Amino acid sequence: MEEQQICTIGEIRRMSKDEKFKVLGVVVKSSTRKDKNGKNYWDLGIMDCEGTIEGKVWSNAQWWDRRNAPLLVAEPADSELLRDLIGKTVGLVGQVTEFKGQQQFNFNAVSLVNQEKYPPHQYVQRSPVPEETLEGAFLELLGACEGPVGDFLHFVFFKKNLWERFKTCPAAVSHHHAYVGGLLEHTVAVARTAKNIVEAGISGGYEADVAVALAGALLHDLGKMEAYRLVPAPVMTVAGTFHDHIVIGYSMFESLARDFGLDERLFLAIGHIIVSHHGCREYGSPVLPATPEAMAVSAADEMDFRLFCWKHSVDQMEDGREISDFNPSAQRRFWKWEASNGV
Numbered sequence: 001m002e003e004q005q006i007c008t009i010g011e012i013r014r015m016s017k018d019e020k021f022k023v024l025g026v027v028v029k030s031s032t033r034k035d036k037n038g039k040n041y042w043d044l045g046i047m048d049c050e051g052t053i054e055g056k057v058w059s060n061a062q063w064w065d066r067r068n069a070p071l072l073v074a075e076p077a078d079s080e081l082l083r084d085l086i087g088k089t090v091g092l093v094g095q096v097t098e099f100k101g102q103q104q105f106n107f108n109a110v111s112l113v114n115q116e117k118y119p120p121h122q123y124v125q126r127s128p129v130p131e132e133t134l135e136g137a138f139l140e141l142l143g144a145c146e147g148p149v150g151d152f153l154h155f156v157f158f159k160k161n162l163w164e165r166f167k168t169c170p171a172a173v174s175h176h177h178a179y180v181g182g183l184l185e186h187t188v189a190v191a192r193t194a195k196n197i198v199e200a201g202i203s204g205g206y207e208a209d210v211a212v213a214l215a216g217a218l219l220h221d222l223g224k225m226e227a228y229r230l231v232p233a234p235v236m237t238v239a240g241t242f243h244d245h246i247v248i249g250y251s252m253f254e255s256l257a258r259d260f261g262l263d264e265r266l267f268l269a270i271g272h273i274i275v276s277h278h279g280c281r282e283y284g285s286p287v288l289p290a291t292p293e294a295m296a297v298s299a300a301d302e303m304d305f306r307l308f309c310w311k312h313s314v315d316q317m318e319d320g321r322e323i324s325d326f327n328p329s330a331q332r333r334f335w336k337w338e339a340s341n342g343v
């Protein structure tokens with residue numbers, strides 16, 4: 001990896017077809033598949049502090065063990081190199097390819113590097129918003145909840161000591177806010193938007209409870225604390241995969257609410273926000289949002305997800321380009337709209 005300059009994930013995303021690169025990062029995904037000739041190939045995801053890319057390691061790729069003297073691994077399928085690769089720092093030599101107009105990547109050489117010299121945590125992406133800023137915003141939103149709802153939120157995050165884990169948790173392993181601090185960044189955005197929606201509704205003559213909406217927003221993805229793990233990159237747990245964060249979150253909320261002695265009406269109202277926040281059954285909510293507070297949190301959750309996808313897409317576009325690549329998470333292309341473009 002020495003001679004050629006190491007690129008960042010951000011630089012690689014801005015490369016064109018056929019360009020070659022070298023990158024150092026932590027493995028976030030590694031799965032073996034069979035090609036049409038029955039040979040093994042791998043889907044590999046790699047993260048550095050600018051983001052994540054996924055690519056293919058075809059059967060003719062080289063696998064190196066460079067922890068000490070460089071050693072070419074002839075039989076990758078039998079190698080220790082491939083076992084437990086997730087969470088380890090690797091060096092990749094790759095090339096940009098294209099499929100149906102979408103940028104893709106082939107990784108032609110994979111090197112397991114010395115983990116002490118290249119510690120994995122150094123390559124893990126973090127929220128672009130400083131932790132103190134997010135923490136201050138979270139506490140301000142929590143402080144806007146008075147009475148038993150505020151007491152309950154203090155109990156959950158601080159008496160039950162969830163805060164330290166909550167603030168580093170990712171919000172996903174891909175799709176959105178899939179980095180350290182992502183859950184806090186997303187939660188603050190959802191709570192702010194939900195509060196604004198509810199307050200606008202109240203100004204328009206609707207009856208709604210700001211504290212209940214805020215509590216629901218601050219707790220809506222609580223289950224992600226058990227659904228994801230940092231190794232040090234985000235990975236999904238067995239419970240996250242087979243129970244899902246909504247079920248886990250509701251179960252955590254129920255136990256915390258019983259422990260605290262939360263009033264039954266508040267328990268029902270906040271619990272409803274947690275279980276309905278994905279907005280429809282196809283997206284994993286067993287019931288649809290049925291209160292102004294739940295509708296506000298669900299809309300805010302979707303808004304933050306879409307805004308994240310929009311920013312992620314347009315940030316990768318070269319100057320002068322207006323239409324983004326197709327974003328599979330948001331199921332659309334985004335428009336980098338600028339007033340100077342013909343207005």
Ligand SMILES: [Fe+2]
Pocket residue numbers: 220221245277278
């Ligand atoms: Fe969610």
Ligand SMILES: [Fe+2]
Pocket residue numbers: 186190220221301
């Ligand atoms: Fe969410």
